Amino acid sequence: MTASKKPLIEMKNIEKHFGSVIALAGVSVDVYPGECHCLLGDNGAGKSTFIKTMSGVHKPTKGEIFFEGKPLNFERPRDAIRAGIATVYQDLAMIPLMSVSRNFFMGNEPERKVGPFSFFDHEKANEVTMSEMKKMGINLRGPDQAVGTLSGGERQTVAIARAVHFGAKVLILDEPTSALGVRQTSNVLATVDKVRKQGIAVVFITHNVRHAMAVGDTFTVLNRGKTLGTAKRGEITPEELQELMAGGQELATLEGSLGGTV
Amino acid sequence: MSDSANVDANVDERVKEMSSFRKSLIRPELGGICGTVAVFVFFALFAFDSGMFNSQGILNWSIVSAQFMIIAVGACLLMIAGEFDLSVGSMIGFAGMMIAIFSVTLGWPVWLSILIAFVMCVAIGALNGIIVVRTGLPSFIVTLASLFILRGFTIYLPQTVERKTIIGGVRDAAEGDWLGAIFGSKIFTGLFQWFGDIGLLATFARGNRAGQPVVDGIPMLIVWALILVVFGHILLTRTKFGNWIFASGGDAQAARYVGVPVNRVKILMFMFTAFCACIFATCQVMEFGSAGADRGLLKEFEAIIAVVIGGALLTGGYGSVIGAALGALIFGVVQQGLFFAGVESSLFRVFLGVILLLAVILNTYIRRMITGEK
Numbered sequence: 001m002t003a004s005k006k007p008l009i010e011m012k013n014i015e016k017h018f019g020s021v022i023a024l025a026g027v028s029v030d031v032y033p034g035e036c037h038c039l040l041g042d043n044g045a046g047k048s049t050f051i052k053t054m055s056g057v058h059k060p061t062k063g064e065i066f067f068e069g070k071p072l073n074f075e076r077p078r079d080a081i082r083a084g085i086a087t088v089y090q091d092l093a094m095i096p097l098m099s100v101s102r103n104f105f106m107g108n109e110p111e112r113k114v115g116p117f118s119f120f121d122h123e124k125a126n127e128v129t130m131s132e133m134k135k136m137g138i139n140l141r142g143p144d145q146a147v148g149t150l151s152g153g154e155r156q157t158v159a160i161a162r163a164v165h166f167g168a169k170v171l172i173l174d175e176p177t178s179a180l181g182v183r184q185t186s187n188v189l190a191t192v193d194k195v196r197k198q199g200i201a202v203v204f205i206t207h208n209v210r211h212a213m214a215v216g217d218t219f220t221v222l223n224r225g226k227t228l229g230t231a232k233r234g235e236i237t238p239e240e241l242q243e244l245m246a247g248g249q250e251l252a253t254l255e256g257s258l259g260g261t262v
Numbered sequence: 263m264s265d266s267a268n269v270d271a272n273v274d275e276r277v278k279e280m281s282s283f284r285k286s287l288i289r290p291e292l293g294g295i296c297g298t299v300a301v302f303v304f305f306a307l308f309a310f311d312s313g314m315f316n317s318q319g320i321l322n323w324s325i326v327s328a329q330f331m332i333i334a335v336g337a338c339l340l341m342i343a344g345e346f347d348l349s350v351g352s353m354i355g356f357a358g359m360m361i362a363i364f365s366v367t368l369g370w371p372v373w374l375s376i377l378i379a380f381v382m383c384v385a386i387g388a389l390n391g392i393i394v395v396r397t398g399l400p401s402f403i404v405t406l407a408s409l410f411i412l413r414g415f416t417i418y419l420p421q422t423v424e425r426k427t428i429i430g431g432v433r434d435a436a437e438g439d440w441l442g443a444i445f446g447s448k449i450f451t452g453l454f455q456w457f458g459d460i461g462l463l464a465t466f467a468r469g470n471r472a473g474q475p476v477v478d479g480i481p482m483l484i485v486w487a488l489i490l491v492v493f494g495h496i497l498l499t500r501t502k503f504g505n506w507i508f509a510s511g512g513d514a515q516a517a518r519y520v521g522v523p524v525n526r527v528k529i530l531m532f533m534f535t536a537f538c539a540c541i542f543a544t545c546q547v548m549e550f551g552s553a554g555a556d557r558g559l560l561k562e563f564e565a566i567i568a569v570v571i572g573g574a575l576l577t578g579g580y581g582s583v584i585g586a587a588l589g590a591l592i593f594g595v596v597q598q599g600l601f602f603a604g605v606e607s608s609l610f611r612v613f614l615g616v617i618l619l620l621a622v623i624l625n626t627y628i629r630r631m632i633t634g635e636k
Contacts (some may be wrong), residue, residue: 106505
């Protein structure tokens with residue numbers, strides 16, 4: 001664990017208002033390299049708004065963002081990507097009709113110069129794609145295999161591998177496991193673990209406590225636009241997390257009748 | 263999955279070995295290739311003696327196919343980028359009319375008239391694109407509006423300045439013009455004369471062209487078509503920008519998230535489509551020596567049909583320029599072939615409708631195979 005290092009990203013008292021709606025009312029989170037920071041919260045808690053602020057989609061109404069100690073002001077998502085903050089969205093990671101290698105290099109195409117013209121270097125793209133996929137444990141039929149033929153978990157893995165390959169220092173995963181089956185989920189969680197061990201900071205958004213406990217080093221619970229607290233692994237039990245997420249209401253009684261399986 | 267490297271792990275027993283036939287099916291050009299072969303076999307059987315496959319006949323359907331190809335390349339790249347342009351036909355009429363008005367009515371040099379027409383068309387294309395991108399409206403509606411606006415002006419302007427809807431005299435004006443020649447002349451005329459002299463090509467026996475070959479060169483129209491097809495194909499498959507075209511049409515939001523300038527790609531493709539329409543118009547005006555207000559009618563649909571026959575998906579993100587070119591070839595060969603075979607020409611539309619339907623069904627099936635839905 002490298003948690004003793006300085007934080008890679010410090011988000012201080014972030015507020016975001018949409019008109020009269022206060023989506024975030026002062027959220028502070030520090031993310032450290034090599035650490036998986038789980039962001040938990042029920043629907044409407046402000047998780048999505050918060051990560052969109054981190055990835056440059058939204059500008060915070062108030063509050064400061066420090067990246068590697070320097071204050072940051074993202075105008076566009078592109079700025080965040082350039083700074084090394086990559087976001088993998090649940091449904092929008094890949095384009096199914098395009099091949100894996102075309103998807104992998106989408107927006108970052110390798111080029112080969114022939115005279116005054118630059119061409120897409122397919123050979124290099126295919127080679128890199130195959131080796132990166134092998135590292136992540138996905139065996140492709142070929143680099144020209146369409147992404148549409150991959151499973152949901154594999155698509156997430158390709159998107160994560162892509163972000164890592166292009167030098168992400170912070171990887172934001174927006175509910176990567178919520179639409180996946182058991183086996184695919186464990187594949188994605190294993191990928192997260194691999195990425196973390198490479199010293200990359202992972203921000204993992206989920207509303208599933210089990211998935212969070214499986215890979216998380218730090219847990220922050222959001223509720224109604226506020227931080228309910230940040231805890232380190234071992235300082236908190238799944239039950240406590242669950243209760244925080246639900247705001248402690250009613251779930252206790254529900255959980256009783258469901259036998260603690262929520 | 264038979265690589266020796268993966269024997270140990272992760273060979274998914276549920277992934278069936280893909281037959282090479284099925285693999286070859288997953289190519290956007292497949293429909294176009296099959297269609298082209300079928301069409302040539304058909305006409306070779308039923309219209310071989312009609313003169314369709316002698317030098318004049320070949321030139322005849324090559325020119326028609328080349329016309330379709332020019333607009334199909336633009337429509338193809340635009341469709342892969344996820345948009346349509348229904349104003350192509352009106353753009354052809356408009357561009358031709360502008361050239362005629364500038365060069366004949368106003369007496370400007372032809373090269374200047376052509377250049378201004380190009381600038382106007384590309385600007386209108388950009389405007390189409392900007393409106394689509396900014397408003398988020400379907401390009402179908404936006405370009406439908408341009409279809410009527412442009413056609414209206416194309417009819418109104420010549421009536422206002424010349425009191426007629428056809429302006430002639432462009433050929434005289436274009437005599438000796440360098441840019442006019444790039445669109446209206448023929449190449450390899452010396453070579454074809456030599457072919458005629460050595461008896462490889464039939465020559466005229468009588469009249470004032472006696473001794474000249476019946477086909478005296480390759481029209482620049484065909485050269486333009488080939489240049490555009492090669493350019494479009496390389497752009498789409500071999501460049502970074504080509505990847506962006508696929509990405510913009512495949513899933514614009516996903517492409518934006520990884521930094522692809524989707525709006526710029528789409529606007530540029532609208533401009534390119536307009537550019538292709540203007541090339542078509544210029545070649546046509548140089549060939550006929552006149553511009554008519556009804557030129558280019560229905561061309562937008564013919565371009566889209568050629569592209570769809572060529573394997574592109576109407577929803578964007580998938581397709582091939584070579585396929586679109588083959589679609590255009592099928593189009594031209596059938597249109598002229600029916601004429602050679604002595605078939606009532608209205609049946610051509612029946613054929614169009616049928617082949618369009620078949621192509622769309624085939625494409626849907628292919629897409630399911632690629633994305634593994636079925």
